[in-house]
Amino acid sequence: MKLNGARILLECLKREGVDTIFGYPGGTVINLYDELFSFKEIRHILPRHEQAGVHAADGYARATGKVGVAIATSGPGATNTITGIATAYMDSIPMVIITGQVPTALIGNDAFQEADIIGITRPCTKHNFLVKDVKDLATIMKKAFYIARTGRPGPVVVDLPKDVQIAQTEFHYPDSVEIRGYKPTVEGHPKQIEKAVAMIMQAKKPVIYVGGGVILGNASAEMVAVAKRLGIPVTTTLMGLGSYPENDPNSLGLLGMHGTYYANMAVSHCDVLIAIGARFDDRVTGKIASFAPHAKIVHVDVDPTSIKKNVRVDLPIVGDVRDVLAKMLKVADEIGPDAKACQAALAPWIAEIDEWKTKHPMTYKQSSTVIKPQYVIQRLRALSDPDAIVATDVGQHQMWTAQFFGFTAPRTLLSSGGLGTMGFGLPAAMGAQAGFPERQVIVVCGDGGFQMNMQELATIVQNRLNVKIVILNNNFLGMVRQWQELFFDKRYSSTCMELPIDFIKLAEAFGATGLQATKVEQVDEVIKKGFATNGPVLMEFKVAREEKVLPMVPAGASLTEMVLAS
Amino acid sequence: MRHTIAVLVENEFGVLSRVVGLFSGRGFNIDSLTVAPTNDEALSRITLVTRGDEQIIEQITKQLNKLIDVIKVIDFEPEHAIEREMVLVKVSAEEQSRAEVLRIADIFRAKVIDVTPKSYTLEATGAPAKVSAMVELLRPLGLKELVSTGPVVIGRGAKAWKG
Numbered sequence: 035m036k037l038n039g040a041r042i043l044l045e046c047l048k049r050e051g052v053d054t055i056f057g058y059p060g061g062t063v064i065n066l067y068d069e070l071f072s073f074k075e076i077r078h079i080l081p082r083h084e085q086a087g088v089h090a091a092d093g094y095a096r097a098t099g100k101v102g103v104a105i106a107t108s109g110p111g112a113t114n115t116i117t118g119i120a121t122a123y124m125d126s127i128p129m130v131i132i133t134g135q136v137p138t139a140l141i142g143n144d145a146f147q148e149a150d151i152i153g154i155t156r157p158c159t160k161h162n163f164l165v166k167d168v169k170d171l172a173t174i175m176k177k178a179f180y181i182a183r184t185g186r187p188g189p190v191v192v193d194l195p196k197d198v199q200i201a202q203t204e205f206h207y208p209d210s211v212e213i214r215g216y217k218p219t220v221e222g223h224p225k226q227i228e229k230a231v232a233m234i235m236q237a238k239k240p241v242i243y244v245g246g247g248v249i250l251g252n253a254s255a256e257m258v259a260v261a262k263r264l265g266i267p268v269t270t271t272l273m274g275l276g277s278y279p280e281n282d283p284n285s286l287g288l289l290g291m292h293g294t295y296y297a298n299m300a301v302s303h304c305d306v307l308i309a310i311g312a313r314f315d316d317r318v319t320g321k322i323a324s325f326a327p328h329a330k331i332v333h334v335d336v337d338p339t340s341i342k343k344n345v346r347v348d349l350p351i352v353g354d355v356r357d358v359l360a361k362m363l364k365v366a367d368e369i370g371p372d373a374k375a376c377q378a379a380l381a382p383w384i385a386e387i388d389e390w391k392t393k394h395p396m397t398y399k400q401s402s403t404v405i406k407p408q409y410v411i412q413r414l415r416a417l418s419d420p421d422a423i424v425a426t427d428v429g430q431h432q433m434w435t436a437q438f439f440g441f442t443a444p445r446t447l448l449s450s451g452g453l454g455t456m457g458f459g460l461p462a463a464m465g466a467q468a469g470f471p472e473r474q475v476i477v478v479c480g481d482g483g484f485q486m487n488m489q490e491l492a493t494i495v496q497n498r499l500n501v502k503i504v505i506l507n508n509n510f511l512g513m514v515r516q517w518q519e520l521f522f523d524k525r526y527s528s529t530c531m532e533l534p535i536d537f538i539k540l541a542e543a544f545g546a547t548g549l550q551a552t553k554v555e556q557v558d559e560v561i562k563k564g565f566a567t568n569g570p571v572l573m574e575f576k577v578a579r580e581e582k583v584l585p586m587v588p589a590g591a592s593l594t595e596m597v598l599a600s
Numbered sequence: 601m602r603h604t605i606a607v608l609v610e611n612e613f614g615v616l617s618r619v620v621g622l623f624s625g626r627g628f629n630i631d632s633l634t635v636a637p638t639n640d641e642a643l644s645r646i647t648l649v650t651r652g653d654e655q656i657i658e659q660i661t662k663q664l665n666k667l668i669d670v671i672k673v674i675d676f677e678p679e680h681a682i683e684r685e686m687v688l689v690k691v692s693a694e695e696q697s698r699a700e701v702l703r704i705a706d707i708f709r710a711k712v713i714d715v716t717p718k719s720y721t722l723e724a725t726g727a728p729a730k731v732s733a734m735v736e737l738l739r740p741l742g743l744k745e746l747v748s749t750g751p752v753v754i755g756r757g758a759k760a761w762k763g
Contacts, residue, residue, distance in 0.1 A: 156618060157625050161668040181668060215671045339662040
């Protein structure tokens with residue numbers, strides 16, 4: 035039977051196991067939406083802005099591990115997706131974004147709502163496709179999903195002209211596709227793995243440095259097993275938080291610009307650094323020349339371009355992190371001393387780290403008169419469900435969440451790491467809630483970032499996505515203000531959010547519940563009430579206005595040059 | 601260090617812009633670039649000349665390989681490859697220099713492909729170093745215009761390099 039392109043697209047999505055999509059209709063996707071009207075197997079959620087739709091699909095993908103799908107119309111609809119796509123690209127999130135396009139005959143004519151979205155998204159997608167013939171559509175969709183989820187994942191754009199949605203052809207969905215230019219390396223080289231394990235076992239001061247690749251590659255269990263087997267302490271990047279339980283004694287927490295004192299000291303003094311699914315971002319390394327100066331570096335990553343991009347690597351292993359870690363464990367059992375002996379051998383190193391931990395633990399100065407933002411984060415952890423998913427926006431609150439929440443499971447922190455996109459948090463939480471209707475989903479925002487996508491309160495309420503919204507309100511664009519305080523002589527240029535907003539009324543205007551805490555003793559009360567209330571709740575906490583995120587390694591300084599909390 | 605890199609790509613629209621966009625987006629240099637279909641119509645071959653230290657060249661080849669439409673990348677070592685480029689040069693040729701231009705053309709086995717009372721246009725093919733040597737000799741005589749294909753490169757020996 036012949037189907038039109040719009041229907042074929044939906045059939046492809048169904049066969050890829052897609053159950054939820056986020057999209058915004060318009061002139062060049064109206065045929066697609068007409069098919070969707072009677073296509074009941076896919077839940078469609080209408081955001082209030084295409085950027086938020088893509089962030090929602092991104093949050094859905096980060097939380098569930100499945101490919102996120104978003105739809106936008108041509109021209110402005112498509113250009114509105116760019117920030118969302120670039121965010122997903124920087125954090126390697128598997129997504130397929132479908133954009134409408136003007137009819138093929140009009141492409142290049144500056145038609146109404148035409149934009150060269152293939153050209154525009156080329157540098158921020160893993161790959162993109164313009165479908166010129168309906169006969170190619172099914173194969174292109176198969177390729178798009180295959181590319182998005184394999185290797186180093188990433189967003190893929192499929193640009194679908196209006197006439198291709200209308201044109202008909204026989205539908206056949208291929209079982210697999212062969213792309214001769216795309217063969218991701220899955221299996222790590224056995225000799226390299228053996229060499230790595232031998233090198234690690236000889237180390238006296240090893241540290242494991244874990245990035246988002248371990249979470250994306252569903253390799254947390256294997257990574258924890260390797261770390262435990264060899265007795266090695268673990269530090270994670272922002273994107274890696276949750277992969278190693280932070281309540282474990284060998285957890286060093288976050289490293290880098292706002293990392294813990296002991297993580298940065300351990301990395302700066304280690305003799306072997308084992309980087310797994312990480313990419314040595316400048317926010318992690320600080321000054322490259324003095325990063326891990328005494329260490330031999332083992333780097334495991336599925337993407338060969340990540341290796342030796344920023345730092346020298348002594349032992350590269352290209353492969354799927356889960357595969358490589360499983361093999362490392364096997365090799366360790368074959369060649370090495372047992373777990374007890376490994377732990378005993380590293381006792382002096384662990385003792386040295388413990389001294390750093392005692393000297394400068396993660397801390398802040400509590401106050402009885404004003405709410406400290408860090409305190410709110412700690413209380414959120416204490417009062418939330420153990421499997422709660424926490425999305426953040428970008429800025430100070432994001433770092434406090436990373437520092438003080440204490441993540442213990444993968445895919446429980448959703449945060450824009452690479453691009454650092456303000457406005458990400460609320461729609462990402464919305465997407466995660468769509469993926470897990472029964473789990474508690476919390477979003478921690480600043481007052482600045484919240485306002486960048488607050489129109490999504492409408493989507494949240496309309497679709498009964500019961501997100502618990504936490505706003506740490508300091509009436510500042512706090513992270514920029516912090517930099518202005520430290521490096522620009524307190525010249526607070528355009529960082530004061532002068533207009534006081536009544537967030538409670540705002541929540542109520544959308545049909546959500548609004549709560550506010552202005553005193554320390556109200557914090558628990560508001561959180562408890564917020565979590566106990568059915569439906570979406572906005573909880574505003576008026577926090578210490580000029581609180582800083584510490585420790586802090588100034589941009590371009592070495593990791594050992596930290597500004598510490600007194 | 602100068603490197604001549606050959607890139608075998610899908611012969612499809614937009615592939616060249618992916619390659620060029622990669623270079624501009626990541627701040628890599630392109631000294632020259634040529635592209636044309638190969639004996640297999642489904643494939644095009646790009647030859648590009650770039651510069652950089654070992655780490656940069658490694659990143660360039662890795663990043664090229666990462667593009668979905670790129671099938672193979674070879675960073676040719678000069679001793680294992682033959683490089684050729686063609687230049688067309690318009691050079692002034694009046695009284696005293698007229699004979700000298702022809703002498704130089706003869707030495708480099710260049711062909712005169714257009715002639716006027718005031719100029720010669722020469723066609724020369726050869727290894728890039730040889731071609732540029734000729735150009736440098738012509739320059740003081742009044743080089744008016746130069747157009748070059750940029751080098752193309754092929755491996756030595758019987759073995760062919762296919763998709």
